[in-house]
Amino acid sequence: MVYYRCDICGKELPKKSLRYIVKIDLYAAYDTLEITKEDLKKDCLTEIRELLEKMKDMDPRKLEEDVFMNFKYDLCKQCKDKYAQNPLDITIRV
């Protein structure tokens, strides 16, 4: 009985066979905010209102994906070895 399949080559991974899991968290990095005197003088409420206004018409799922996405894949040993050599797959570089 097949429990898993390799997400790269499609090979069946029956129960108790060697299986690897790749988890990828892709999220927006926010550097520590430094608050200046100028920031304190700003009208934050107006800025927040403007931001909310801009977000109003945006797709909530798209907004969430802009901030955080995660992926999980099952791999066979061969694909895991190949994947580990180049996790960022340079072929996607423009």
Ligand SMILES: [Zn+2]
């Ligand atoms: Zn595979």
